[in-house]
Amino acid sequence: MPSIRDVARVAAVSHQTVSRVLNDHPSIRPETKQRVLDAITQLDYRPNLAARALVTRSSNVLGVLSASVGEFGPASSIAAIEEAARAEGYSVSTINLPATTPEAIDTAVRQLVREQVAGLVVLAPQLRVFHVLQGMAIGVPYVSLQTASGASGERHAADQVAGARLAVNHLIELGHRDIVHLAGPQDWIEAESRMRGYLDALLDADLPTIPPVRGDWTADFGHFAGRELARRVDFTAVFAANDLMAIGLIHGFRDAGLDVPNDVSVVGFDDIPVAPHIWPPLTTVHQDFPELGRRAVALLVADIRGEERPALGPLEPQLVARASSSHGRRS
Known part of the structure; x- marks a missing residue:
């Protein structure tokens, strides 16, 4: 690869002059600048952007x-x-x-x-x-x-709280009164925001809250949660904090003999590409990433x-x- 000194040799100038041309310094005479530019073209010289950053600090x-x-x-x-x-x-x-x-x-x-x-x-x-x-x-x-x-x-960012409220309000409008939240891990920003939206929607509708189930975002955990939740009969719908857990949840419910949505409704969050293609197709909250x-x-x-x-x-x-x-x- 040609160096800045090669450009200087072909243009018959110092390497400091080449550097000034590259940085568009106003003190360079037009004819000198043109010689340097011609040499750059002839040699197909590409300035080292990392090195220039060290000089310009940007x-x-x-x-x-x-x-x-x-x-x-x-x-x-x-x-x-x-x-x-x-x-x-x-x-x-x-x-x-x-x-x-x-x-x-x-x-x-x-x-x-x-x-x-x-x-x-x-x-x-x-x-x-x-x-x-x-x-x-x-x-x-x-x-x-x-x-x-x-x-x-x-x-x-997109309003995560508003998105969770959309999901829960959708279930409330369908007539569900006992809604479980399959939440994300603690300390995760999206998990806390979506849980807040879930709680706010239930509070506004004067509906009881059920202790959330803390997950880890994976379909595997959703499947485990579905099998465990199927042992209970105190809910009719689940809002999952992301689509992967929702998909695993549906699988777990099916393995436990529950039908989605006739026995339990499930809503996810994110609208990942596979969401429309599982069975049943997943109701979810779309984000424009x-x-x-x-x-x-x-x-x-x-x-x-x-x-x-x-x-x-x-x-x-x-x-x-x-x-x-x-x-x-x-x-």
Whole structure:
């Protein structure tokens, strides 16, 4: 690969002059600048962006800190972030956290800072991630796709509480009065927000609350929960905090001899691609994950450039009613 010194030799200038041309320094004479540009074209020279970042203290790279490896929603958002970043002239460097310990978060953020990222998008499901970030001197703007009290002053996300209320209100409108919540793990932002929406909907309807079942987001746990819940007869519907647990739940109910939705209605959350294709097709709450990614880039780029943030309306989740929820025999 040609170096900056090769360009200087062909253009008959110093390597410092080549550097000034690359950084668009105003002191370079037009004819000198043209010789350097011609040499760059002749040699097919590509500047080392990382090296330039060390000099300019900035780069055209956005960092993404993700603690949701393999999940449909964050993966869709990251793909949209990369596309939107390219349209704005940025590339993306993504670090997936192997764990959300303070040490792992600190190491990941410091690596991105060493890469001189211009800004940071945080896709982290646990509140403790933001507690660590707030205690660090990151030095660049960052935005979050999570929403929770105390998560971040720069957060931007779909309204998880409103989405959960949609799910539970749908079941209430179908006549269900005893609704169980299959919740996500403790300390996960989405889990706490969706549980809050569930409780708020029951409170508004003056309906009794049933102690939630804490899950781990997996279909395997949903299947286990379905078999265990089938031993009880004190509910007619379940709102699961994500689609994978809802799908496992339906499987567990079927194995235990319960019919969905005639015996028990089930509603999930996220609207993953497989949701319409299970049996029965899953009623769920749809989130526009790609739009979340695009909005994050729009906000972050405005912050980086010192521009006014774009006025973005609320991104409201939508209920998608399918065959897994109905009036049922016991509602």
